[in-house]
Amino acid sequence: MAEDEFFEQLDDVVAAGWRRIHNGPFFNYVREHAPDRELYQRTMWELWHYIQHNPLNQAVAVLGAPPRNTHLVRYAVEHAMEEISHEKMIEHDLRAVGLLDEAMYDAVPLPATQAFIAYLYYVGLTQGAVPRMGYSYWAENAYDHIGELLGKARAELGLTDRELSFFVAHSTIDQKHSKEVEDALRRHAVTAQQQAQVIEVARTSLHLNEAMLAGVLERYLADRG
Numbered sequence: 001m002a003e004d005e006f007f008e009q010l011d012d013v014v015a016a017g018w019r020r021i022h023n024g025p026f027f028n029y030v031r032e033h034a035p036d037r038e039l040y041q042r043t044m045w046e047l048w049h050y051i052q053h054n055p056l057n058q059a060v061a062v063l064g065a066p067p068r069n070t071h072l073v074r075y076a077v078e079h080a081m082e083e084i085s086h087e088k089m090i091e092h093d094l095r096a097v098g099l100l101d102e103a104m105y106d107a108v109p110l111p112a113t114q115a116f117i118a119y120l121y122y123v124g125l126t127q128g129a130v131p132r133m134g135y136s137y138w139a140e141n142a143y144d145h146i147g148e149l150l151g152k153a154r155a156e157l158g159l160t161d162r163e164l165s166f167f168v169a170h171s172t173i174d175q176k177h178s179k180e181v182e183d184a185l186r187r188h189a190v191t192a193q194q195q196a197q198v199i200e201v202a203r204t205s206l207h208l209n210e211a212m213l214a215g216v217l218e219r220y221l222a223d224r225g
Contacts, residue, residue, distance in 0.1 A: 003186060006195045013199055014138045017206030018145045026213035030149060034156040041099045043216050044090050047166070049109040050117050050212070052087040055080045057120040057132070064128035075184045076129040079136070082177070089166040096163045112215035116208040123201055130188050133181055134201030140178040143167060 001009070021027060030039075062076035094100040109117065123132050150167055153159045161168045189198050 001192060001195060006189065006199075007185075009195075010134070010137065010199050010202060013203045014141075014206065017138065017203060017210070021206070021210045021213065022145070022148075024210050024214060026210075026217045027148070029217055030152055035152055037097070037099060037157060039217075039220050040153065040157060041094065041101075042220055043213070044094055044099075044166075045104050045107070046110060046113045046212055046216050048087045048090045048104075049107075049113050050120075051090065053117050053120065054086070055083040057117075057124045058083055058129075058136075059124075060121065061124035061127075061129040061132045063125070069188075072129055072184070072188050075180070079177070079180070086166070089169065093163055093166050097157075097159065110212070110215040110219060112208065112211040116205070116212050119204065119208055127197055127201070130185075130194050131197035131201045133185050133189065134198040134203075135205040136177070136181045137185065137198070138202055138206060140181055 058076060058080035062073055062080075065072045065076060067073070091100055108114075120132070120135060123135070146167065150164060153164065185198065189195050
């Protein structure tokens with residue numbers, strides 16, 4: 001399809017995915033109840049579990065790239081390197097408010113989080129760097145969609161921007177990455193198959209993100225009895 005039509009469809013899929021998340025159980029619960037420190041801690045730690053894998057699943061995505069396509073290879077490798085240690089910002093934020101429990105390092109991710117992690121490896125290993133951009137396309141712009149949650153965290157938990165570095169400082173990094181992803185898509189997602197794969201990865205990864213958040217809430221409520 002034409003480039004403009006491709007991005008229009010991709011944006012529609014991303015917007016629909018975020019609407020489902022905003023209307024889902026996690027966001028609705030946070031709207032109706034003051035979020036407490038435990039729910040914040042659990043949410044951040046599930047993010048930690050999957051974010052730490054992003055450099056690796058981005059790196060393996062380069063394996064299917066044609067060696068002669070040096071621009072795509074360079075994009076995938078550089079993007080993977082720039083994703084290294086982003087989970088350290090989550091550790092910093094939890095430590096800053098006394099919520100970094102060392103036992104969490106040995107905790108097993110929730111089932112939905114495991115599925116999210118596994119899916120991104122699946123895409124990288126079986127489809128490659130171009131389809132994986134469907135995930136990067138929305139993930140690098142996620143800050144624009146979580147303002148409501150950050151507002152609650154600031155108002156109800158008294159968190160400052162310094163204690164929300166993963167979201168606030170990370171957003172500056174992601175602005176650069178977002179432009180790079182869009183440029184790479186314009187250059188490399190040129191066939192109908194590639195464009196369809198990018199759109200499907202965006203749709204599925206947003207669904208898995210929604211499932212991860214719902215899983216956090218479900219376990220939190222179950223443990224509270």
